[in-house]
Amino acid sequence: MNAYKTIAVRAANRAGDFIAKAFANRDRIIAQSKGTNDFVSNIDEQAEQLIIDTIHKSYPDHAIFAEESGHQGKSDVEWVIDPIDGTTNFLRGIPHFCVSIAVRQKGKTVAAVVFDPLQDEMFSAAKGSGAQLNNTRLRVSASKKLDGAILATGFPFREGQDLEKYLEYFHALYPQCIDMRRAGSAALDLAYVAAGRMDGFWEFGLSDWDTAAGVLIVKEAGGMVSDIKGNQYTGDSSSILAANPGVFKHFLQTVKNI
Numbered sequence: 001m002n003a004y005k006t007i008a009v010r011a012a013n014r015a016g017d018f019i020a021k022a023f024a025n026r027d028r029i030i031a032q033s034k035g036t037n038d039f040v041s042n043i044d045e046q047a048e049q050l051i052i053d054t055i056h057k058s059y060p061d062h063a064i065f066a067e068e069s070g071h072q073g074k075s076d077v078e079w080v081i082d083p084i085d086g087t088t089n090f091l092r093g094i095p096h097f098c099v100s101i102a103v104r105q106k107g108k109t110v111a112a113v114v115f116d117p118l119q120d121e122m123f124s125a126a127k128g129s130g131a132q133l134n135n136t137r138l139r140v141s142a143s144k145k146l147d148g149a150i151l152a153t154g155f156p157f158r159e160g161q162d163l164e165k166y167l168e169y170f171h172a173l174y175p176q177c178i179d180m181r182r183a184g185s186a187a188l189d190l191a192y193v194a195a196g197r198m199d200g201f202w203e204f205g206l207s208d209w210d211t212a213a214g215v216l217i218v219k220e221a222g223g224m225v226s227d228i229k230g231n232q233y234t235g236d237s238s239s240i241l242a243a244n245p246g247v248f249k250h251f252l253q254t255v256k257n258i
């Protein structure tokens, strides 16, 4: 196994166990607001530190870019960490959240894990070696059209986001597909596209740490990723589309005039 992926899996397991215990013992969770509709808890912060400690034990010189503590160190290798993706679910007692960790070498993602500790599902990928769920190889769904597709999405809950624009896309897409799901964890949405549970995923306004791991897992499972107009996706893009190749093509055709 890719050495970085081994450490990412170890860090995600450690943090995931800690988060799952806290989820079961709800009384030790202290939530704080970071801004409008944006929450963090002591568990996010402690899980992030566990992940960073685990990485630094094997790679003391590697750089870190983590949601709650920001940038740390300078190196060709950078670990992009979202300790709990789906904090709103976590705080509400909704059992749908994950740990997301990506490893970048000179700016290219080479290893990734998305771990759902309650389902004990470890989605992972190493560049050029495919994607797995636990020990099983992953493949995106085979559906060729939007007709028959289920798409995951996220609503524009962030301050300053354009709800009308989002609804224009929704109006164009919704009648074409079976249904949409809004589950509240972008990293798991991407992992589910990789696993063929969803045929595609689209959202506006995500951050690098939300998508860094999931994007590699989708690509290594045979999926395609771009921004919502079909331009190359980077961690700074203001929108994301990830889907199997057939749905990807039809999605872009459907929204091209918006």
Ligand code: 2AM
Pocket (backbone or CB within 6 Å): 037, 038, 039, 082, 084, 085, 086, 087, 088, 154, 155, 157, 184, 185, 186, 187, 203, 210
């Ligand atoms: P987070 O839990 O790490 O903050 C989905 O829309 C994404 O947005 C999630 O991956 C989640 O990441 C983030 N998010 C932040 N606040 C949210 C909210 N109020 N509702 C839904 N998602 C939220």
Ligand code: CA
Pocket (backbone or CB within 6 Å): 038, 039, 067, 087
């Ligand atoms: Ca957050």
Ligand code: CA
Pocket (backbone or CB within 6 Å): 082, 084, 085, 086, 209, 210
């Ligand atoms: Ca997140």
Ligand code: CA
Pocket (backbone or CB within 6 Å): 044, 067, 082, 083, 084, 085, 086, 087
């Ligand atoms: Ca988070």
